[in-house]
Amino acid sequence: MPRPLRTIAAAITLLLVTACNSASSGGSGKGGGSGGSTSSARGVTADAIKVGGIVSMTTASGYSKKDTDLGARARYDRANAEGGVNGRRIDYLGAEDDGQDPARNLAAARKLVQRERVFAVSPMSSVTFSGADFLNGQQVPTVGWGTLPSFCGPEYLYGFNGCLVPTPGGTLNQTWPEGLATVLGGARGRSVALIAGDNDAGKFGIRTFTQGFKAAGFQVSYAKAVVPATSVPSDWSAYTKEILRSGAGGRAPDAVVSVMQTPYNIGLFTALKRAGYRGVISDPTDYDPGLLAKDATRQALDGVHVLLQFQPFESDSPAMRQFKADIRKAAGGKNPPLNMHMLTGYMSADLFLAIATKAGRDLTAESFQKAAKGFSDTGTLVGDRAEPKGQKESFGCGALVRLKNGRYEVAVPFKCYPPIPFG
Structure with a gap:
């Protein structure tokens, strides 16, 4: 068969498969149910609820969120041991690895819905979420790292600690700037440099944190999303020179905040220290005892203040x-080193x-949404x-931990801060 005809045939086959899947599942995961033991919702049977996950387990930089899957499994296992959800056990299929690749993220979402026929996707943890529109359109409750x-907005998608990247008209979580203000003895007269990767997430992060740090009283001396997002630089001197001259009078800023992942942070922080920087260094990702196994990594992260948006493991x-x-x-029965990815999966599942x-017992996409609209709990x-x-703002809570002499210690205790308007 000529290649064009093969392509058309494949496309027709895909459309037919999709149509069949949609027809057999009510098209959107809706289920009538009548309060009995069964449900017509996709992924829900008389005794089970099928759930899958999407996680960046492998990446080009070596950064992995694989323990997100372990955290989710731990929470689902306990739920099942306690009798499940209204008499139904959770059939957790594990997480698909999207490789931090947009095409694979969408493919994973389609596989979970069309082939595996899950009721929900939880956890979803990646820096890309190209499957979001598909999952929301199919009315698949999805919970992950927001x-x-x-x-932030789609009806069926939920952040386990809220929406962390709001749209204009929403609010900003002030845990990071307020926490660093505590570390520095106040924000008045203090300067901060913000650096991120050259991608959409990095650019948005720079925008939000610039506003947040300014609102807390900091002078933002440097704020750029300029680091190549596809590969870790071998030479950081161009970035460190600019950062270290960005403060008033060409001085170094009081704090350097990195909105990047661990491999990038190790390179940047090592370069800053070698250049003689003695100010506060902070990031939102490096709370992981497993990182301390290597001397170079431990030295790079020593003294770094890490933002947490959950209770520290030391509590x-x-x-x-x-x-x-x-x-x-x-x-x-083992005690693996705890990390934030475990908690991301655990709290997504929770x-x-x-x-x-x-x-309730009549679990459908509609009943789930109805329950969500009036949901609240504490502690x-x-x-x-x-x-x-x-779905519009974060839950506003967090802490800062500091790595010191090979151990994490709580620098700023877990606390909830009033959000500020984002515009």
Whole structure:
């Protein structure tokens, strides 16, 4: 068969498969149900709810969020051990690896819905979410790390700690600037430099954090999304020279804030220290005891203040003790080094379970949404939660930890801060 005809035939086949899947699932995951033991919702049977995940387990830079899957599994395992959700167990299929690639992210979303026929996707954790429109259009409840605009507005998508990248008219979480102001003894007269990758997420991050730090009273001396997003630079001197001369009178800023992933941070922070920088360094990603195994990495991150938007692992709250116990059990009785990805998966699963439980026995996409619109609880590992508030703003809570002498310590305790308008 000539290549053009093969292409057309493949396209027709795909359309037919999609149509069949849509027809057999009600097209959108809607289910009638009548309060009995069964449901016509896609992925929901008399005794189970099918759930999958999408996570960047492998990336070109080596950065991995694979433990997000372990965290989700730990929470679902406990739910099943306690009787499931209104009598149904969670059939968690595990997470698809999107490789931090937009095409694979969309392919994973399509696979989970059209082939695996899941009711929900939770967790979803990646720097790309090209599958967002598809999942929302198919009415698939999706819960993940709300670091992308897709989690801020679409009806069926939820951030486990709210919307972290709001649109104009929304609000900004002030945990980071207010936390660093505490570390520095106040923001008045203090300067901060912000640096990010040259991609959409980096540019948006620079925009939001610039506004947030200015609102807290900082002078923003440098704010650029200029680091190549596809490869870690081998020479950071061009960036460090500009940063270190950005303060008043050509002096170094009081704080350098990186909105980048670990491999980039290691290179940047090492270069800053070699250049003699003695100010505060901070990022939102490097809270991971596993990073301390290598001397070079430990030295690069020593003294760095890491932003958390959940209770630190060092806390001794009942919720944190339960989290650690669940992770240990899911890891076969071992005590793996805890990291933020585990908690991302765990709390994504936890929010899904809480809303699904409220939806009742007749679980459909519609009943889930109805339950979400009036959902709220308090005292979780991410603070007080509420929907649909969380689709427009974050839950506003967080902490700062500092790596010192090979150990993390709480620098600014977990606290909830009033948000500010974003425009």
